[in-house]
Amino acid sequence: MSGEGMLAVAIAVIPFAAVAGLLWLARVLRERREAAIVRQIALTDAIHRELGAAAAPEVRRSWTRGWIVSMALPLHREGLVGAVGRITHDVFARLDGPRGPRLRLVLIPRVLPPSPRARLAGSARTGRRLGRAA
Secondary structure (H helix, E strand, O other): OOHHHHHHHHHHHHHHHHHHHHHHHHEEEEEHHHHHHHHHHHHHHHHHHHHOOOOOEEEEOOOOOOOEEEEEEEOOHHHHHHHHHHHHHHHHHHHHHHOOEEEEEEEEEEEOOOHHHHHHHHHHHHHHHHHOOO
């Protein structure tokens, strides 16, 4: 085959190779997203099973092949934070097998709203003060 024939074949193959490469990339990205969703559901179920609706984790894959789990928690409740950390490690260890998880846990401080009773007590005090001052 001459040089011109090889060039013609290469030009004809390039679009097919580009499409195949894009399809491969789409498959890899879809599998990464599905793996993150499966882990997020498993972790959420484990936390809710043991602690109730204490946290809503967000799971994503890092570029270094590890996992990043972020969730908002009231950090002043050390028992809850410790339990969520243990549950997260256990779930990822079970899914990753004997070599253990490469995991980064990101805790975002969550301020709990005051209880309705505290809000009522605070508003009554304010009302009494205003009533006396008027």
